[in-house]
Every structure is written in structure tokens, then in C-alpha cells.
Amino acid sequence: MQIEIITIGDEILIGQVIDSNSAWLASELNGLGIRVSRITAIGDDPRQIRDAIDAAFVRGDAIVTTGGLGPTRDDLTKQVLCDYFETRLVFVPEALDNIHRLFGHRGVQMTEADHRQAMLPEKAVNFPNPEGTAWGMWFRKKTKHLFSLPGVPFEMKAIFTHSMRPVLYGMTGHQAIVHKTVMTTGIGESALSAIINDWETALPDTIKLAYLPSPGIVRLRLSAFGNDTDDLRGETERQVSLLKKIIPTYIYGFDDETLQETTGKLLLRGGFTLSTAESCTGGYIAHLITSVPGCSAWFKGSVVAYANDIKSGVLGVQADTLVTEGAVSEKTVLEMANGIRQLYQTDFGLAISGIAGPDGGTVEKPVGLAWIALAGPAGALSREFRFGKERSRNITRSALAALNLLRQELIRIQGLF
């Protein structure tokens, strides 16, 4: 089975909103063995909506749309779909109850616009929205299916999970697709490609390889297509095993596992605790870590020492070090790592100081320079990195490099290699 996604909303076409819904939906649909053959974004315009549906139904039998179901006037999708599938809007008491419950719970008053949300198409299967007022809809016309979901991501996800996924599960046959993603860090796309060239050349025809680079991370996605899921899974795992032998240190995980999740597992396994002292990353390392549910088992917190007097006053970096070596130096970052480890009473203290940009660089210490240090039970180590010119990318790459330094040290200590 295959399906097309149509994203409805002027905000996408003028670039005000990034379409993250399609990626989430595509990933979920793939998990059901449903291939997404195309994603199209169009404006809040009845003719564009009808044309896009017509064209997609020429190419295939199933469409899922997102967007345009809100309570405000720029949201036209529901009426356009009713006209397209020759039905009309009727009042659904259950939907109004749901809206009442939703607003009663939140203590916010209901509006006329919310009442309009309880009007739903007569000849569609309507999917309740546990998170908001815009219900999902499933229209059918002979062999053609159209699912319409709201554009607000968490509402769309809730309706898909509760209602649309079960429906699709019933509809799908058994086409086998297996994806496996190898997560790497610490090496660029070209260098990686050169190292794994022989392995790549020897891949069987059933497996397709894609390089997916993002700042600090290159994902290698293996996609296997065929008749039998177990066979494909076996062959994919065999190829991944071969790859592991070629690049053991660069691989940190699989299938979109994050570096913070991997590192957290290693800390947990060793019974270790962690604290961080951040200058240039400004709390981003702590934010990555605390995005992992349950991290309180191994993470005690961070000191974001953006000002120099916090580095000395709170973390105990010597005033002399800051004057003679500067805030971005090996000595400073080692003192920060030892300082946070002692202050927070943790097994490991991870510290970073760098120049994120756009200003603050010199010839000797250019924008992109970062020093990272790790203090642990067996002493401290430090490393220098040179990233690029762009602030947000430097923050991301610095934070990932710091986590990777910790990961590698934990592996060394635990003798996993």
C-alpha cells in the first residue's frame, strides 16, 4: 500500500512554519509497511486543495491531509472536503461534549468558534480529538480513501495514534520494508564514505544506503525491500555487524537514538552521576540531557557560567587562570570540570568553554574554538575542537562533542572495547 501526504496551509508556503508533521506521519506510516510516495504542500485555497486531491487520486488510492481544520476563518479544509465528497456538516453532540470536557478541564471559556468545531461531515467516519477541538475525518469514495487530520502536531499525533493507525492496520496487506539507521558522530560525511566504501560496494541489491548528515551527526540509513520481513531483518543486521567492525568508535547507537540517551545508559550501567559546567553552550548540554525522561537517575544538574565571575565565584576557577590563559583555554576548562564535579558531588564533571560567535573571536582564538574537559574518578582530560562560524551550529556541535567525549571515556573505563 502507498499513500500521499498533502499539507494544507499558507504558513508552509510562505515559510513561516516548518512542516514537521509530514516527517512524523511518514515515519509512522512506514512502520505500518505503507510507503509515502509523495508529500505536497499547498495553500489554504479551495481550488488548490481540490486540484491536489484530484492529482493524488490519479496516482494512487490513499491520501492523508493535515491542516486547515482550526476554528478560525482561514481554515477551509473541512468545508472543501465536504463539497468534494458530496456530504454536508451536521451537529455531533459527542464532539461538543468533548470540547466542553476539554475546556472545563483547562478552565478556559468556550467560544462561538469552538461550537463550530462540533459540526462534522455526515458521510465520513469522524475521529475524536482527545487534545483539541478539531476532529479527524475519514472520507471514502469507491476505492479511494482520504484521511484529514488537524495541523497542530500533538493533536494530529493523538488522532493518528488513537484512530487512524488502527484503521490502516486493518487495511494494509503484507509488504515488507525494513529500515535500520546507524548513528555516527565525530566524523564527517565524506571521510565516512571513504572509510566504508568497500562495505558499501558489497551491499546486496535489496539494501539501499543513504547518508543523512546534520551538525555533529551522520546517520547511515539502510533500507531493505522484499517479501519477507524476517529475511530482510536478518540481512540488514548482518550488514550492520560488518559495518560495526569497520567503524566501531564512530557508531554510538541505532535508529535515531540520541547521544544523550546512549551516554545516559552508560552512566546508569556504571552507577555514575554527572554534572556539567557550560559556558559557550549556555545550558544546551543540560537541555539535551534533561530531554531524556528519567535522567534524574544519573544527572544532578549544571552550572551555566556565562559570565567570568561565575566561573571563578561559583565554579572556583582561579582568577589568575582567567587573566593569564583566558576564559577559553585548557586550564580554565579543566578547573571548571573539577569545580562542578566537587560542587555538585558527582562522579563526572563535564565542562566546556568556547567562542560560539558571531563576535568575540581573535586571530589566536577564532570563532568556533572550543575547549572541553572531563573530570572523573581517575583524573581529568581535555580536548580542543575547532568548529565553524555559525553560532547555533557551533552550540550544537560543541554540545555533541562534549557528550561524545564522555561516552568514549565511559566505554574506555567499562572496558567495552
Added chain:
Amino acid sequence: MQIEIITIGDEILIGQVIDSNSAWLASELNGLGIRVSRITAIGDDPRQIRDAIDAAFVRGDAIVTTGGLGPTRDDLTKQVLCDYFETRLVFVPEALDNIHRLFGHRGVQMTEADHRQAMLPEKAVNFPNPEGTAWGMWFRKKTKHLFSLPGVPFEMKAIFTHSMRPVLYGMTGHQAIVHKTVMTTGIGESALSAIINDWETALPDTIKLAYLPSPGIVRLRLSAFGNDTDDLRGETERQVSLLKKIIPTYIYGFDDETLQETTGKLLLRGGFTLSTAESCTGGYIAHLITSVPGCSAWFKGSVVAYANDIKSGVLGVQADTLVTEGAVSEKTVLEMANGIRQLYQTDFGLAISGIAGPDGGTVEKPVGLAWIALAGPAGALSREFRFGKERSRNITRSALAALNLLRQELIRIQGLF
């Protein structure tokens, strides 16, 4: 002038990568008065690429593609475009020089794959890539234009800015589009829609309104279309002035200004400094703040006190408070705010403690509960919030609510209203 965007890459269709390029390009193209009429995502497949180009050229004269220009084998776009536009790849010494310079600078060795990147189409205008090895290309065939850019966002942006934008600037006529976005926080989409209903109804036909909600923020986008940019701008500003009188406290800025930028400007204007003490947000407030270049003028840093003994040991929250009131309580968060203000010696101390989820909630203190406190020169204040069930959304909404509390207090102090 109008253009279609075609995004090439299996990674988009299987949902592994979110297409952020299209939003950036659409926003830039709009700024040149070029309307994006459609965005289509297709796979790394020669037939799909050709079909999508054919269909777009039936609807219009201009296409920009992103993706598929990398050095690895899954990248097919360059060859497919050469075939489509009936030209061949030739060696371009200048491109090789650029690659040499790029790798010399980074100290990474060049690979065979990189050499392939110096092969470029003979009958296209090739755009240098200052950030990577994949050059941009501009193909022409009678009245039809196709621009091909790499998929790596910062490379794509650099080529667009240096080469493609100047080309488009020369090609475009004078069609007037004016967008103005009003940024609001502290109110939901439906409630906002009810309050501004009369204003919305009275908008002239030339102005279109869109509601763009995201966690903690609703953007109101006014789009004006017509013949004269100055006229449109004047009318848009007039409507925004009217809106300001209706919802003065919810509006925090314009045109995608962030809450941290607005708040930073208010601190700077008052000559104030800030520190933060974060529990549930885990460094995310500090990360938002330090994403603003130059924030060191008003931000000294943060203590991420994820563990309770950091709240007491570093921030000075009384052990008694933690035992009797709990970590998520008004008393704790007030002590955190006063503690960080004193420890970091800043004018304001902003603190937050809450239950981000998925675990840790009770009947009395459910997931989504957060207490926020602000300590300042004139004393401290606190507020309770109840957000939802989803961890990352709770972190985002908590951080924005904390910044908004600070913003409102700064406005009150500075007598701006």
C-alpha cells in the same frame, strides 16, 4: 513571479528528516516578491524526479530543487538533471580548487568522492558553494528555469544568498506582497480569536489573516496583496495599531522576534542583569537566552538544579521547605529565585520547578504543574501554571511562561504601559 520547490530525498519520505529547507527558501523567495505555489517532496528516484519536474513546468516556469547533490551514491540529482536538460558533466578546475581550499582549511583529507564533486554540467550556470563540495546549478530551457541546490541546510543557504538571490532579483518584476506577523503569548488560539473577532471582521479584503499556533505562542500573520508596497505596508501597520489597542499585554513582538530577544532588550534598556535557576526546564531557559547573540550583556548564567540536594546545597533552599512543601511548590521556587539572585549577584533571579512528565505526577501535583518565581530589586513574586501531559511541550511552555513573567514585570517596572 511564482516558483515551485521540489525536495529530493528518500529521507524526507520515510520521515527521517524534517524538511526545514523549504520553509527557509519560501520565506526568502517571498521577500523577493516571489510566491511559492507548491512544495513537493519526492524520493531519490530518476523517474520521480523527471515526473515532478515535468508536472511543475506544466503549472509554471520556475523550479528550485534541494537535495541529492552529495558525494555519495544515493545522490542522483546532478546526473538526472544533466539528462533532462540534455547536457553532460565536465571537469571544473575552479570547483576542485574550492574543494582543496575547503579541506585544507579543515585539515581533513580529500576523497575520490570529493573529486567527483568537481564535475559539473556543461550547459548550466554553476553556483560556487563556499561551505561545501556540492555546487548549485541553474539550468535554462526556453522560458523554463530550474535551480538545483544541495540539501545540507547551511550549504543551501550560502549558495542561495551568494548566487541565486542576485539572479532572482534581476528576474523578478514588481509584484507587491507585504507580510507582518504579530507575536502573542499567554493566550490560546480560540480565546484570542474570540477577543479579536470584531477587528478581524473589519479587515479590508486586501489583507488576509492566519493564526499560527505553537506551544506557548500564537502568531497572527497579516498578508497584504496589491500593486503598491508602500500602500500595503501603511494599511498593514494601521491594522496592527488597532490590534495593539485590543490585546496590548499578549503581544510581545513582531515578525518572528523571539520572547528571549524581547526580554533581553527590556533588560538592556533598564541596565538590569539576569540569572536563572531551573529544575523542570533543565537548562532550556538558559539555552533560549544564550541563543541570542550578545546576551552576555545582560545574562550571567544559570544553575540547573535537577537534584534536590543542588537546590539546597547550591541555591540555598531550606531542607525544611523541600520536606514540608516539596520541590514543586511556591515556597521552594521563591527560595530558588532569591538564592540564584544572591549567588550570581544579578538584579533579577528567575526560577522554575515543575513536573515535566511522563512520570512523577500525583493527584495533588499532576504532570504539567509548574511554579515560577521572579526575585528582583523590589521583592519577589510567584505564579502557578498547569500545562499538559507531554514532556517536551511542557518544557517549552514552562520556559516561555517564565520569560513572559519576567517580560511583564519589566514592562510594569519601566512603566511602558
